[in-house]
Amino acid sequence: MAPPVKILVLQFASIGNVVLTTPVVRCLKKQLPNVEVHYCTKDAYRSIIAYNPHIAKSHYLTGSVYTLIRQLRAERFDYVIDLQNNVATNVIKLALGARSYSIERQSVRQWLYVRWKVNALPDQHIVDRYMATVQSLGVENDGRGLDYFIPYKDEVELDWLPLTHQPNFVAYAIGGQSLTRRLPVRRMIELCRKINYPIVLLGDKADRKAGEEIVRAIGGKQIYNACGHFNLNQSASLLQRARVVFSHDTGLMHIAAAFGKKVYSIWGSTTPQFGFYPYKTPHTRLENSGLGCRPCSATGPDNCPMKHFKCMNNLSFDFDVKELRTRKKNFE
Numbered sequence: 001m002a003p004p005v006k007i008l009v010l011q012f013a014s015i016g017n018v019v020l021t022t023p024v025v026r027c028l029k030k031q032l033p034n035v036e037v038h039y040c041t042k043d044a045y046r047s048i049i050a051y052n053p054h055i056a057k058s059h060y061l062t063g064s065v066y067t068l069i070r071q072l073r074a075e076r077f078d079y080v081i082d083l084q085n086n087v088a089t090n091v092i093k094l095a096l097g098a099r100s101y102s103i104e105r106q107s108v109r110q111w112l113y114v115r116w117k118v119n120a121l122p123d124q125h126i127v128d129r130y131m132a133t134v135q136s137l138g139v140e141n142d143g144r145g146l147d148y149f150i151p152y153k154d155e156v157e158l159d160w161l162p163l164t165h166q167p168n169f170v171a172y173a174i175g176g177q178s179l180t181r182r183l184p185v186r187r188m189i190e191l192c193r194k195i196n197y198p199i200v201l202l203g204d205k206a207d208r209k210a211g212e213e214i215v216r217a218i219g220g221k222q223i224y225n226a227c228g229h230f231n232l233n234q235s236a237s238l239l240q241r242a243r244v245v246f247s248h249d250t251g252l253m254h255i256a257a258a259f260g261k262k263v264y265s266i267w268g269s270t271t272p273q274f275g276f277y278p279y280k281t282p283h284t285r286l287e288n289s290g291l292g293c294r295p296c297s298a299t300g301p302d303n304c305p306m307k308h309f310k311c312m313n314n315l316s317f318d319f320d321v322k323e324l325r326t327r328k329k330n331f332e
Contacts, residue, residue, distance in 0.1 A: 004036040008077045010089045015251030018045045022147035029054040051149040069095045103133045110298045126275040145280030146258035154233035165198045171242035173252035175203035178300040180269035182248040189217045194317045203227035257281040268311040269300040288315045
């Protein structure tokens with residue numbers, strides 16, 4: 001029997017970016033004969049890919065890129081799929097010497113959009129751009145959306161939550177990669193009051209202080225601050241159980257999309273036009289689209305360049321969460 005064709009997928013950028021590459025991994029594995037898919041990312045994202053059944057072996061950047069390259073060379077890959085295409089991934093591709101396929105960068109178009117507000121970006125989700133990278137291998141998008149696999153040990157039981165949040169709750173991912181990608185705490189409080197439903201706040205330890213402020217303002221009967229209490233897979237399990245998900249532009253938004261949840265996505269300094277909105281799932285975008293200063297960067301700065309932060313401070317909460325209105329009546 002012929003040895004398997006070994007393919008390495010590269011993506012180091014963020015939790016969200018790694019989740020958004022899962023359709024590529026699945027389609028490579030299911031559509032190519034006798035293929036072995038390997039994945040390389042940062043050690044911090046290990047839990048996202050460690051339980052993916054379509055990945056034969058994972059490789060993690062834990063120190064020097066050159067130490068990682070020595071490990072990867074031993075695998076003798078036939079192809080490298082570079083879904084980031086930056087300096088580090090180009091060094092890895094050059095060192096491995098395998099035939100490679102790389103996502104097309106949009107740096108100039110992003111600069112035009114940020115600097116001059118000229119949107120020449122393709123009207124295309126980043127997942128479809130990732131899939132275009134492997135099209136010449138005969139791999140097509142199967143349309144099944146994103147994947148996220150939770151090991152049994154990380155599945156959160158309902159009785160881990162307060163009685164007030166069993167069995168129905170809204171998940172709100174309050175974190176964000178930068179300050180301008182998340183609402184100020186006073187506006188988070190306003191949003192939670194608007195939702196008016198038992199809410200589980202999700203985030204890491206850095207988000208816990210904001211969660212505590214929200215609990216103090218609204219009360220523990222409506223708000224459960226889970227920030228910092230659960231690991232990433234456990235937070236994903238809570239997203240899977242939630243009725244509806246509210247999220248800033250962050251990785252948990254994409255994990256919620258992997259479970260097909262209705263997502264209310266909240267946009268500040270960044271915009272959905274960059275192609276990172278919830279994929280293949282019902283979603284409503286909450287954004288202040290009338291501002292001429294948006295976007296102020298492709299990834300979001302820590303401070304508003306205009307000093308007014310109107311994208312979040314003036315964001316309207318004039319919306320109706322119909323899913324909660326119907327279900328709340330049914331479950332009363």
